[in-house]
Amino acid sequence: MKMTSLEISNLGVHKELKLDVASQQNRLIFLNGSNNHGKTSLLTALEFVLFNAELSGGNLSKLAARELEVGGSAEIRVRLKLLQPNGDVAVVTRVQPFERTAAGIIRPDGSSELDVTLISRDVTVQAESVPRPEEWLDSHFPIRFKDFVLFDGEKMTRFFDNRVKAAIENAVREIARIDYFEEVIRTVKKAQAELQSKQAKLASKSAEKLNAEIAGFQRQLDLTERNLETALRQRNSLQSEEKTLRPLIEGLKDGAKYLGENKKLRDEHEALLEEQKELKIEFRRVLWGAGISTFLAGKLKYPIEKQIEIADKAGRYPADFKFEALEDVMAKGVCICGNHIIQGSDSEAAIRALMERNLSAGMLGTELSSLKATLDRSIGLAQANHQEVASLIRRQRKVHSEIQANLLSQRELAPKLEGLSLKSDDVASILANYQQIQRGIDELKQTIPMWESEQRSKKLEISKRQKEFEAAIGNSASAQLLKRQADYLASVIAQSSDFGQSVLERARIRLESFVSERFGRTDGGRYKTQITDEFDVITLNQDGTVANLSSGQNMVKAYMFSFALRSVIGLSFPLIVDTPYGRLDEKNRMLVAETLSNMFKEGDSEGQQAVFLMHDGEYTPWVMEHFKDLNPLEYYLEHFDEEYEISHLREGIDPEWYKYSAWQFYRETEQSGGGK
């Protein structure tokens, strides 16, 4: 199915916008525009016409809003023409009226109105409106597939996160028409109940009573089974989440441990550095407090002792010897013992010689002795200080070695911390979420057996009454016929019980095979894509490990999936993408552009149409080069009325863009022969 024209009236910056590509066969349409030029309004228009997106007064164009008076009316109108595979054209028109209230507020006036008119390729057949247009639209653009029709490139790199799992499951259910099949079975069950009721009415009062009881238990059983199914789904979903999170949690647990260790080591390191600093101050204090003199005394002790020894050998007087008394004796010539010292005698000469010889030595000896006593005191003090200093030095050495060991541990821990971008708080929050999931699973482990037991009990009650009912309905031909019919429907219900699941499985496999084959081809068969039972879309390396895809590859995978879905489901709605390259860097943007252009060139897009809405930052000459061979239709939105914010659609590249260096360079090289 291809969009051949789009008309928008009074929506956002689009007063009257018309895109007509009916005469052209191009499958790629680029609707470019700088910011605030109306790309978002284009997307809103498509969302409105296809999926009945709710509009507000703010969506009405400024010009229409200005002209709308109290009591007057205005409308947003979007018309989309779609060329169907059989050659017919469907014209989808949706209109939303607006009113201005007495308070001056513009608001929707009732709901939107939809019309779908089918124009046959056979010109003799008259065009006619589809009786139930919403149903027609939902069968061609199922609301469930909205996210697969209107893409937001900004979200594409995160396309396969948990949020999308439910959408994928829904898509697969839609592919398999499981919901429709379940509706068929529900109707069969209803018919079976009605047949039983008819049987009861034919038979006795007791049969009727039994049938009423059976119906009552059946209702309870249905409720129990719904509860059980919900609980089982919840459990599966939680288990799936738990399974997905487990490797991350294991990593986080280690990460949290490493982060904790790292923090502890760093704190210890800081404390040790502080201690080391204090020890240095203490060391200086002790050293200087004891006095450098003490230190010098230690150094002088030995030479002074040596001098004392020399003085002793020289016969110095003892420290308490009174030299003045000897001088007095000699002056008086009388010894203390009473004998006269005869002048000129040998004795007098000997005493005088002794006095002269020891005079200096004696004085020096006294001084030396005094000095030695001082030194001994100082050395004693110094020895005490030495103990303290030595202890300080030992502590310093210990702290130093602890710092070294700490640094070594930090170095050993560093590789484990690499890539761990989460903060401790984030880790704690993720762990708390994980614990909540586990608690949920534990609770369901208790709830599920309870529902199962209830289910068994209700089935037993039904079975018991069923037997009594069969005995009570009697053997009339009519009752027996109704019984056979009801039994037949029961066998239909029983045989189809697992059918939905098996169909779902087959559809899942078909989708998986398509995505895997196409995505594998883009990387030379390096990757294999799996859609798990829990609808996780995972990409594996050849060795079976989960591939670490770049943001560009993730986006490519999302596009592949979208095309695969269209192909497998057999619906060929166009792919409409706002900012198709999202926030990708240049390298990844080129990867996506190249892959997409190859898909269109090689027919992997299954003949589908794509409409890309790009801003000036992402549609560059290099992106354009990739699509050149596909001859895309290029349009741009020109903003021409600042006051009323009105845009027009023009063909080609916005001339304003040629002011940018990339386009300027491109034009210059084109003009000079393609830059060769």
Next chain:
Amino acid sequence: MSSEIELGREIAESEMDQDVKNFLRHLILLPEGELTSKRVIELVESLAGESK
């Protein structure tokens, strides 16, 4: 619609009894709005009529 035909094919390839397959294929191909318990009973009655 193509997906109903696809579902019909899935039913044909399933392991259900042939008559159950036929019965379900009848039901899934009913025009929009005709899938009712009354229609199911009519279908089961017509089957009973055929087997007479």
